[in-house]
Amino acid sequence: MEQEYVLNLADIYMRFVKQRFSPQQIEKMTAKNIQQDRFCRIYIGSYYCANYFLIEAKDLEKLLEYAQNNEKKITLVVPIASQKNLERVKKQVEDWLDRWSVIDEVTVNDIGMYEWLHKNYGVRINLGRLMFKDTRDFYQDTIHDEIEQPKIWNEPFMRLVDDRVRSVECDCIYDVIDAKVLPHHVALGVHYPYMYISTSHICLFAGIRKEKNKICRPSAECGMQCMNGYTVYGVAEKDFVLYRVGKSVLASALNTKVNNVESIRIIYFPLSLWNKKEGVLYE
Amino acid sequence: MNKMKIMVPINNIEYVKLYSEAGADEFYLGFHDEEWTECFGCNSEINRMSGFGMHANRYNIHEAIELIREIHKYGKSAFVTINASSYSNEEIKYIDSFLEKLSEVNPDGIIISGLALLPSVEKYHLKPVMSTMAGIYNTDILNFYYNSGIKRVILPRDLTLKEITDIMDNNKNVEYELFLMRNGCFFSDSQCLGAHKADRISTCGTVRSDTYKHICDDVSDFETTRAFDELHHASCKEWHKFACGLCALYRFYKLGVEALKIVGRADRAESVCKDIELAKHNIAIAVECSDEKEYLKKMEFPKPNLSVCAGGLSCYYPEIRF
16 A cells, blocks of 8 residues: 655645745654655645635745655635635635646635646546545544444545545544445545544634624635644543634544555644744654 | 525424414424334434434334324424434445435435435435535535435524625525524534534533633633633633524515524423424514614514623624624
């Protein structure tokens, strides 16, 4: 079984930019954090937020150049755009694909974007984690411990997994995941070390310092306040913690064992490095 | 202009008459099934509310069929929710047997969460309705489902009025159902994948708790911490304590919205009934008004209106007034 670690900078790259890290420094410290030498692939964009996806665009050139000059590949992650942002998101995707050959894959999180890419571009497609719709439980005791094959990998879903699909993503929500239903050419993208729980088109952080009657609005404009902080929720008597990072709610991933797959990508999200500052790469 | 229908939740056959007389036009219901639970486990869901057991799905399939018959006796429409976020192949086959039974009473729609169940729904000549669980956030997603044969959709709660208008203007061949009252939720119905179960603290319950820590750069800065704490308090304790979209009724009427959803299958009947009456009354006002300004002056607010309406934190569509 082939296994590779990929660096997931979707929804967090701008944090490291704010902390003044160069792309090289970001790669170095995240690789060291998980005892890897380097990453061959980096994920950019967003799983959850069109605002983040669009605002980040202007700061990504440096990272894309770095990837191009250092034989790395880039996966562009596209969030589910609400109607307000749909055309701008599509235009941004077009712009990236037209200008940067280092982007050789796009991760989609909804059927609309999947169809649009399929019809208009020949790029390889990944089915993103928001399409992995099995329910999960952050109490850490799996609620489906009799299941090995995720429910969402049913026949209708698997019809989406054609020759253009390079990977299918999942979260570590089961003790065991049996991936025998995936075609041989498809890698399993396993998110680590957090499992996705929830999201919204309403952003809590976008309401910081706004008038009270303007908070919690769908698709609200923002200044990327989410890159200034995230929130941790926990209940003392229960052994779990939830993380609210931007529009997402995450929990710690389970120690999932994966069976019957030829190729795994471990999609590593470096939230633990959030507080690293410039000049302090290693602590 | 079409008359907008009021769609209400029903979990007790005794309330069909009460809600019908209050003004409900359409009912949506779910059901539980003991054999399903034996086959697939107590955590496998038939619909989104399965985790709340009989509190939200009081009846089994046979009793649900009787409920549909009762709804039809009053000349109203009945929709059945089979809209969990995912189903295994075995569950899809099992649901086929439910649909076969349901087809005996010809419900007016089956509310589904994706295309997995569409072949079975069509096999029994039932009408599919795409749930908010499908996450129809934009015209591309809508048109995918429309081209697959879906002619009625429920749009998500976390869309603005402008977005709703643009989606509806883009495809006028679809019937649209929108949220109107009760039980607003911060998170996306289609993308909230934390288990919804009565015996577990929910995701939204957890983030509404007071046990949190905000990790930020200016943690020692009083103003920054205060700003976040105030926001957290407002979003958790005040926002959508009671959710209402009545101010948008005139706009919905002009858009040609098919149905307006009052949420709350597990809620108290008296409270739901009051909301049905209020919605009915305000629809009648909207139809007689010549513009939105006139409607907003004449409409009747929920009572007590000051605590519900003040601050704009109880609005499904706050951009109307705030």
